[in-house]
Each structure stands twice: as structure tokens, then as C-alpha cells.
Amino acid sequence: MASSQEDHPLQTQPQPRTLPPPFNTSPAPCVLIAQGAESLLYRTTFLTPTQPAALKVRPEKKWRHPTLDKRLTRQRVLAEARVLVKLSGEGIVAGGGGRKVKDPKKGKEKESGGDGGGEGVGVGALRGVVPAVLGLDWERGWIVMEWIEGVTVKQAIYARDLADEAALKGLLRRIGGVVGLLHKAGVVHGDLTTSNVMLRPTVSSSSTTTEEGEKTKVGDGGDGAGLDGDIALIDFGLATQSISDEDRAVDLYVLERAFGSTHPKEEGLFGEVLEAYGESMGKGGKVVLRRLEDVRMRGRKKSMIG
Template sequence: MAKLLAQGAEAKIFKDNNSIIKERFSKEYRLEHLDHALRQFRTRREAKVLGKLADINFPAPHLQNFSDKRMSIVMDFVPGEKLKDVLLRGDECGRFAQEMGEKIGKLHAENIIHGDLTTSNLILHEQTKELNFIDFGLSSFSDKIEDKAVDLFLLERSLQSTHYDKPEMFEKIVESYRESSPQAAEVLERLQAVQKRGRNKAKE
């Protein structure tokens, strides 16, 4: 029997043996055909990206199957704790920051934008001790420097609110991201412009 593990803003997550079923439910306040199109798009996108990640051996749940009628994705269960919980318990963030920078760099080098980088969407695999990335419903394929910079900027924002006691964490991520690919320096330069825009917006 499948057991409800989590219910987010967009989807219900069920666990059935070693599988996870992610089912996107309809949102009453959205126009019906729009809601359908959006759920279908995100389901397909998440499935497509998970397939691509398996091809390049990136640590993420393996896709088993999906249905854009039932709006569901079946993938492997990743055993372990969310990085968010590991860090809130007080674990040292340095090692994880280093690994995050390296792996986000690898995603970006493959022109995959995660779209929702947070420590809730990272699971520290119990056996391999490696960070696994999940939640690719907002992801996209893009080779644009701007899209990669914004991906990092949203991560910085999320860290500022969830892990405000670890202000050094994002710097460490950036340091290791810089080493990850030849394009990284350019992305980080753009990040500064995005940050500046963000600050000006906050003042308005």
C-alpha cells in the first residue's frame, strides 16, 4: 500500500516499497484548461529531466515511468535525510557547500537549470553519502548565462531565509562552482548583476 509522505503546494508524494509516486493535483483557483496544461507540462518536464540525468549519471532519483494523464511520476526512493534537516541540526556545512557548487556546476554545464534549488530539494543519500537532487518540476533546458545566474541567485535567497546562521555557505558554493566549468566565471559575473537588480528591487 502506498503511503502519503508529503504534500506540497503542487503535488502529493506517496511511498510504495522503494518507489516514490509524485502526483500533481489540480488547483481550484486556476482556470481549468490552464491548470491542466501546467500540470502536464511540469510532469513531462520533470520526467524528461530525470531521464537525462540518468543518462549522464547525475545523482538524482531514477525515473521508472510517468503518466501525463494521471499527472504522476514514479521514481526510485532516495533513502536519507533532507540536507535542510541535516544542516538545521547543526552539522558543518562546508563539505556540503563544496559538493553543491560542484554538482550545480555539472547541471549547468549540461544546460540544465534546476529552477528550485533549496536544501529541501537535496537528499543526503544514506548509503552513498552523496547529495541527490530532486524536484525538477520547475527545471528547464537553457544555455543562457542569465538563466544559470538566476538559478544561483534563487539558491542564495533560499539559503538566506532557511540557513541565515550560515552566511558563509553561499560563498563556499560559489567558490566550488567557479572551478566546475570554463563557463562558470561568466555565470558568476552575471550573478553580481542579478544580485544588484535584486537589491534595487528590494528598495523600491
């Protein structure tokens, strides 16, 4: 196992200039992992030097009107935090620049749950499946969450053993099952792609704990070589709390289209996702799957018209 020093080399470089306070002066190194159109994702530690964390920063967009930019940044940070707090059932730490999840309009502290699925519906339903929120500051546009070990499903499928179709089917079924749980909890993701689903090594109940208190992990998921492992969902910046069949069907459609274009060779197996989704959603799943057919039809008409 890599030592924590290997994982987090002592910082000799100044922190990147894009980091907001307090991270721009923090002794914890921030290593850039991914740069999307809207955000920068760093691996760092939070509160203690041994707690690995993902820091997502949404830098100011100079080309947008400043008022609109602030509003969009605040909306995305809060949407992500609210949904993660609701789904993980865990509160967040206020401190180190972080804040509690408040409704900025009402100035009231907001409990998880709330809008959409009814008070308390789905709270904690995806504990361990989504990262817990550790802190945030919507004015400065950042959120820190639990670090998820492993790789994205996109990477895992690219690196898969082509001969092992059963493993891929199993993975697709696990994804469908988790999306069903998400929808049942009253949340639609808004940006389901194989880059926003992660595969992390399974920690078995028989896993051992080292002297440093770290869990020894088993299973081959997450090392890029296999498709075993637990599913985790990330990137909830476009998530909404909704129990509408239409929203749920569109969520599935987005995943279906993204899957087909990212993994054209595997496209024919997407039915596994939908079958497992139907099982995990129960009665309501059938209605959503029927609705998905309408959404597909509209999608086809739209692309024919251009």
C-alpha cells in the same frame, strides 16, 4: 536494518482518495511523505514489492480553469520527467499505467536530450545524482521515480553539530560541485532550495550485499546526524534545458536567497557553494559568477523600489 515489512507495513487502510489510478487500487501501500502547494509525495513500491519508489501526484486544482490546470500539470510532469531521463541517462518503463516520454504536440517519442543544450548533450551526466524515472502519466498528473534514501539538506543542516564547520563547508562544496555539473549538462533547476537537495548515505565500493540483494550502506549522511553522504537533486518540475549564463546565474541566486533565509546562521558560508561551482563549471563558471553579481544588484534595486 529494518525489514521490508517494517518499511512497508501491510496495508489495512484503503488508499488515500487523492491517488490516481492505478495507485488507488494497487496493493502497494502509498505513504504520504510531503504535501506541497502543487503536489503530494508518497513513498510506495513500483513494479516489484521490493523496489521502493517516490510517487509524486499533482492533484487537480479546482480553483484553476480546467484547461489551464491540465496544461500546467502536463507541463510540470513532462518537464520533470524529460530532465530526469536526460540527466540519469535511463529510459522509463511503460506499463502499470505509465507511459513513455512523448512530446504531446508532435505525438512523437522523445529521446532524452533535445531542446536547449543540443542533441545528446549531458545525457547520463548526473546518473546516480538524480532519481531515475520509473513511470508517468501526464494526463492524470503523476510521476514515479527512484526512492532516494536519506534526508533533505535542510534537515541535515538543522540537525548538524554546530562545532563542526568543516563538515558544513564540505557539504556546501559538494552541492556547488553538483550544481556545476547540472549546468554543464545543459539544465537549470528552477527551484534550488535546501529542501530540493538530498543527502544520501554513501554506498562504498566495499559495501556488502545481503541475501535479499540489499546493499549495506556505510557513512553517516542521511541519518540526520551528520553531513557526510552523497548529494542528490530532486524536484525538477520547474527545470528547463538552458545553457544561458543569465538562467544559470538566476538559478544560483535562487539558491543563495533560499539558503540565506532558511539557514541565516550559516549564510556567511555560501561562498563555498559558489567556489566549488566555479571549479566544477570550469571556464564558463567565471562568466556565470560575474553575471550573478548583476542579478544580485537587480534583486537589491527591486527590493528597494518595493
